[in-house]
Amino acid sequence: MPVKAYDLTGRTAFVTGAASGIGRASAALLAEAGATVHCADRDTQGLHETTALIKESGGTAHPHLLDVSDRTQVAAAVTAAAGTSPTGALDIMAAVAGIMHSSPVMETSDEDLDRVLAVNFKGVLYACQEAARTMLAAGTPGSIVTMASGAIDTGGPGLFCYGVAKAAIVQLTKTLATEMGPHGIRVNAVAPGWIRTPMTTRHDESAQAHTESLMVRMTPLGRVGAPEDIAHAVLHLASDAAAFTTGQILRPNGGVAMPW
Numbered sequence: 001m002p003v004k005a006y007d008l009t010g011r012t013a014f015v016t017g018a019a020s021g022i023g024r025a026s027a028a029l030l031a032e033a034g035a036t037v038h039c040a041d042r043d044t045q046g047l048h049e050t051t052a053l054i055k056e057s058g059g060t061a062h063p064h065l066l067d068v069s070d071r072t073q074v075a076a077a078v079t080a081a082a083g084t085s086p087t088g089a090l091d092i093m094a095a096v097a098g099i100m101h102s103s104p105v106m107e108t109s110d111e112d113l114d115r116v117l118a119v120n121f122k123g124v125l126y127a128c129q130e131a132a133r134t135m136l137a138a139g140t141p142g143s144i145v146t147m148a149s150g151a152i153d154t155g156g157p158g159l160f161c162y163g164v165a166k167a168a169i170v171q172l173t174k175t176l177a178t179e180m181g182p183h184g185i186r187v188n189a190v191a192p193g194w195i196r197t198p199m200t201t202r203h204d205e206s207a208q209a210h211t212e213s214l215m216v217r218m219t220p221l222g223r224v225g226a227p228e229d230i231a232h233a234v235l236h237l238a239s240d241a242a243a244f245t246t247g248q249i250l251r252p253n254g255g256v257a258m259p260w
């Protein structure tokens with residue numbers, strides 16, 4: 001028998017970055033748990049594939065084509081999604097969309113930094129604000145899950161822009177958790193380790209194999225992560241199983257980093 005705390009029947013969820021990788025796996029798992037899932041991304045084809053996947057499995061999904069770095073587009077899609085919910089509010093927001101960028105600090109341009117912060121930080125901020133706005137207006141509780149990264153725990157050559165955006169997501173998550181707690185709205189972050197997705201897949205197969213064998217050697221659990229590993233963390237935080245958890249960072253990383 002399914003564990004009741006993970007049953008999302010009747011809940012309305014919104015997932016950004018749902019056309020690929022971790023976002024797609026999260027949208028599919030939230031739908032499998034019973035939620036109506038609004039899938040948002042800028043990739044039309046990927047969005048179509050995700051919603052088709054969910055529908056083929058008997059779930060309910062709606063696509064929203066948008067750029068998360070555009071507040072107006074995010075607000076319009078969240079408002080439309082909330083309008084389909086019985087309460088008039090979202091119950092769950094998973095702000096997953098993001099891009100990779102690598103450049104040494106000394107070679108990073110203003111344009112690089114602005115672009116990465118616009119998508120990886122402001123895109124998450126807009127999703128959080130718009131979701132919380134619907135919950136506050138309806139007076140309903142909810143769960144917001146942001147997507148940080150193991151980059152918050154380690155430095156690394158080239159990780160400046162990406163890491164700054166992910167660190168900012170952690171600060172946003174903690175601050176918003178304190179402000180929204182009194183309203184019954186929980187806000188938590190997931191900080192995945194290295195996960196095999198299009199973001200981490202290179203065209204050069206031998207370079208890919210080299211990176212993966214390095215990751216396997218560094219990881220106590222002895223394998224690289226799959227998008228489903230992270231989707232389960234998202235499901236946990238989105239569900240009533242995490243009813244007393246807010247302002248926290250969950251690190252599904254195979255044990256590669258173990259901060260206090």
Ligand SMILES: NC(=O)c1ccc[n+]([C@@H]2O[C@H](COP(=O)([O-])OP(=O)(O)OC[C@H]3O[C@@H](n4cnc5c(N)ncnc54)[C@H](O)[C@@H]3O)[C@@H](O)[C@H]2O)c1
Nearest residue numbers: 017019020021022041042067068097098149194195197199
């Ligand atoms: N893969 C990893 O190892 C890993 C590790 C830690 C954190 N993360 C984070 O997980 C999240 C998902 O990454 P992934 O590995 O699934 O990557 P992915 O490239 O497979 O998926 C990212 C999705 O975000 C979408 N997206 C990007 N920019 C967008 C925009 N401006 N507007 C709308 N959609 C946009 C893409 O179209 C894509 O569908 C990212 O935030 C990433 O930083 C990934």
